[in-house]
Amino acid sequence: MKKFFLLLLTVSAICTAQKPVDLSYYLPENVTYDPNIPTPESVIGHQVGQWHVYHSKLAQYMKALAAASDRITIEDRGKTFEDRPLLLLTITSPKNHQNIDQLRQDHLDFASGNSSKNANDLPIVVYQGFSIHGNEPSGANAGLLAAYHLAAAQGPEIDALLNDVIVLFDPSYNPDGLSRFAYWANTNKSIHLNTDGNDREFSEVWPGGRTNHYWFDMNRDWLPVQLPESRARIASFHKWMPNILTDHHEMGTNSTFFFQPGVPSRTNPLTPKMNQQLTKEISQFHIYALDKIGSLYYAEEGFDDFYYGKGSTFPDVNGGIGILFEQGSSRGHAQESENGVVTFPFSIRNQFTAALSTLAAAKSMRTKILNYQRSFYSDAKKEAASDRNKAIVFGDEKDAAKAYHLAEILKRHQIKVHELKSDFSQKGKKYKKGYSYIIPMQQQNYKLVKAMFNRQTNFQDSIFYDISAWTFPLAFNLDHANLTNLNQAGAEITDLKAPSPSINKSNYAYLFEWHEYYTPKALHKILKKGLRAKVGATPFKLNGVNYDYGTIMVPVQNQKLKSDALFDFLKEVASESHLKITGVNTGNTVGIDLGSNDFDALTLPKVAMLVGDGVASYDAGEIWHLFDTRYEMNVTKIDSRNFGNTNLSKYTHFILPNTWGGLREQDSKKLKTWVQGGGTLIGFRNAVSWLKQKEFIKLEFKKNDMDAENIKFEQRRNFRGAQVTGGAIFEANIDRSHPINFGYKNDKVSLFRNTNIHIKPDKNSYNNPIKYSSKPLLAGYISEENLDSLKNTVPFQTKRLGRGRVTVFTDNTNFRAFWYGTNKLMMNAIFFSKMM
Template identity: 45%
Template structure:
């Protein structure tokens, strides 16, 4: 049963006293279960529920209903709990773990179950809301859906809960959800206005869409860089649901969307039956929305290509992912081309489709389970992938952690030649490893490729027959102990090898403890060649420090434990023949401790700024000042020796910003720009670079059909592809890197011409640059030979400009090593090599 049809239209607002039946069917609900209105003192839709109130209500439901087991599966950065409510019958709760194992074994190659067991296997629904915190109708609808499952009579939900288990995730993104609720409630009028120009409908930077570090969590299902995603993905693989739903919002003038999306924009690894089931589930949503008279659409606008978003990630595991998109009131009441859009109305549509999902789960139980079993059993092979650690324990270990989070049994291999990792070839690993260059469609809702080994700049190969016999293999566990460290105390100096991704973190931690650190721009060896060191090796002399040798050794030991890097020792200032002694000023430069300001707010991209903030704060432990860009002209910039300007829209940036930055620039100063920030810097005398023209209209075309216009525009967009670059490994920006070819992630068509100074373009695009993903016609040829990084500057300072984002979504480890090198080693770049 569904709510009755609308009698008051979509304009019913919070002052009209909506009953429970505005959202839910008119049933005899259990009076022992508190309604949302009884608990809150106001009806859902009157205000935006904050996360703490939502959480409190979920706990109240769990305490009053024997249909619920409440689990805390993790915490956000702001320490808000991530709650799951597990719904099923009281009888099923008595053997919940047994039922979970039965469900998981059903689709496992080693599960020991047969097709005849189908009737006994429970279906599982993972139902989640508001991964974008300012798409609030989902998280508010979750309150009503949770009440319905707890309080509806068993005559209504008994069969659903007897045969199925519902993993209910009321809020995917508590930090962003709470941020937005506070904004919307703070600016609500008693006499509400529908004027979209009111401050209520225009959030302040960084807005509530993102999490604490301003990341879009709906792009983090594949990278799993954040605690919200890590907890959710662990729960996904623990339960292996048959359906996963993801409740979102879209533009105010839209209506309501549900999957399937564009049929030509489905990843080729997704089974056709998945889309068939998606369409069948959609029939239940259509019927439900018809009943209440809501406008809706399906089959257009959205796609199922990128496995890093919530409605598509499930598809590569035999689960059916469903996206819901509700037109957003972005507050409480807004004008739209479909009439006045109220917050309660948006919630009602989300509740309605949550309930129609239960109906679909109940009626399609056998088909969903059969599909899941077939998909996973047919995907079994004896092939696998070997990933070379590339001499970098930190970077390769991080990739192994990601693969393990996705349920892959990772093996760690060692030999005299080095380390490697092995994972079996599954539908997921194939999709996450292999490049893709052929597409049915040229339009993408998100990126067109996402190869994990390429993101980490790690070589890999496909093998047959399991793990290769030329290495010793053991099961890898996340966070496993590293090899024992050489704890001996140095009499002369300590060395931090440059090959490890976290070497810059080790250097910073030493500097922060007051230790003087130098860096070598040459490779060398000691002990008659037994120990080799590459360019970028950091050297910590025992002599001349402001602490005793014993205290220095204690600090070094703590840094080893913190970073997992084995810091080596020497008792002599002499190296092997061919290298310069450790006291050489020409080979070793003293590093200054980075003091960093990151420009934010105004016209900066909050996503790009957040990626930088997260990288430095979480991964490298380096404190930064988040400096509003509009306040640069009035701030004391002398506190910083490094300023980072992320991508953004800078055409109207106040001149005082450029004036202040030019006055700040000087010796030992590093200014780092990303994408369009570099163009702005060049126009304002802070960088020396030139954009390469990419527009080249075909003058032979004089007319195109009107209906092709939107698709033609979309086909010119580079939404996300992987390009090959060639690097100068002798340059300080490449310290610690081993191979000249480096995959970089590109979005957008901004290109730079190589610098005239023949040393100032340390990374450039290869002659045949496209490795994987869609690229607009002719763009790869235009990109060939262009600059990926340019080093320029003025007044003795260095401006380091990245043509593409090196920190994309927090998981492009292969290029954010260059970014960290720019921060730590930028001042060591020889002035004669700067453009």
């Protein structure tokens, strides 16, 4: 009888899951709604939660609301890579809308301390954003309801709320990913919902809908700001400086509902304690609201507030309060879990409830939170005044583009940046005007500057939800130093301009050093045009100019273009790549002459990359993005399913991104045959272990055996977690004469590392052109055991296999699109592979 009763409950739950719910399931009781405001169903054609909403329908509904309601204005802030609009709704009372520009300025002035107004006189600003991970769609679908409620609810309560609150409403942080996942969930939905977690509906094909077009996790890009979606929302953030920002996510199906604060010991030390106190006070509103509808929840567990590149933490270093919501996911329309059947409508209702409880908290705590923001910036000014360092200088005397791109990020965050008055030296490094910039510390965004340039190596906790270091000048491999005065600072830069190109005509040869960031783009254009180019393996001096390892020479004679046409083409190349190309009229130099055999002929690479099942989509996407958007080079993405039928002979280079599955045995043999025939294979991170196992390359790993002594059962996860190198920065010594290091002017390089793969050095020192130092940690967390194992190991090796070559990197040279400083290592492995 008991078993029959349980079966009846299960069948009942599944049947309930199949029945579409109407608005009454979601909306608060005892609230009337304006019939002139369109409901979601009237525009998108189905009840909320019945289907996963496509972004096109979501955008259609937001536009319909804006047209129907005097509480809403809408703006299109740009496009995603797939040409979807990046919408933002401003939702507040009609009275506030009539004076919205002045209210925004009043808000900014009050926060910065430039206003005599009282917090009682100002509305609070709340930025509500949904589903930055496309396959966590309950947030964006809840956004349909939240926008409807704010537009259509009637009565004194909603009027009071909208008088006191300005809502910046971002209906989809990730339109491309949301649409990708909606397609998957909807096309695999059964009429009679199947809640079995093994059903195809709950198992997306690679790469899944989590990411954007280039497979980036966009909830890691708030600080680097490399993607168009991020640039739009960061511009909106700084335009308004919101007091609260919400970030609606999903987690495992067996989980319930999480809201911040997170684990107290995992809060970034730059975040004021008052921030966490206010976060906890806000959480009481979520508790009340979720208790009311009977939903389970938890807080202060499992998530952290450390990395400022996430939506829930970025506001914390900008005077606001970031709130993370995590809902146990149905991952489709209804799925079995430890807590019963999780339906899509149920997950939407929790997100909608939290969205409203956030606004209730904002209204109730309005003056307290407004005053907190003001005190945040007031305290930051005091800290800046007492800081013995008055400025930071950064740059690279050989590479204007890298320094420019870091300055570009700073400007996106409204950080003041100055040009140099003139060239100067500091601690043995030369800083050139046009190649370097100065950041004064006495400015409103002082704490944000500290967060971006900080080098923390000691931590209260050893568990990190994300990376533990992101020091920007190290990521860009730029020279940088603290300054005790502003004597070297020139004018503040209000209109940042890309480095200026230059070229002079020659009838003999053209030269450009390999240091500039966009030289791979330039070289590829030259080779693709069918022109001959060579690279110098040794430095030389010509016309008083010292040319370093890796200088590119384009001779004028015996080219497919005549002299004038060649000049015109190279002028175009210089402009597009922001390069200085020097025309010379003699081959006679101090050092190797231009006709020397130490100039190696270069050939056009044709590159392919493995993608699909078994490959880490983040790593593959970062490589694709680098090739496509930075260097304008094609990389052919070959899916692992199709590898066996692919003719590899047309490719010169093949990239294996980080992989946990590798290839099938027959495909492995095919790849090895290709390498032995002359191909270059480049493997990253876990692919290194696979390549060793399959005998593509001989390597010896340094192992670290860790014994869990005196560890209690309840401590086992923390013990294991402490051994994870989740993302830190390390120093390596480099041999600048080796082709892998062409374009690096210093004898050290900063590497990002998030693996514990430690390769022992080759017995011949010249085969170890990159080697971790004996004290490698620059910033971030690594356990003492792993740090000891890392010392004096090598992150790079390259060896012959037949007539071809296998090159491996233990580290990610392209991390999250902002690790500009090591992008060239991969490009060198491609363009100069025959020289190694």
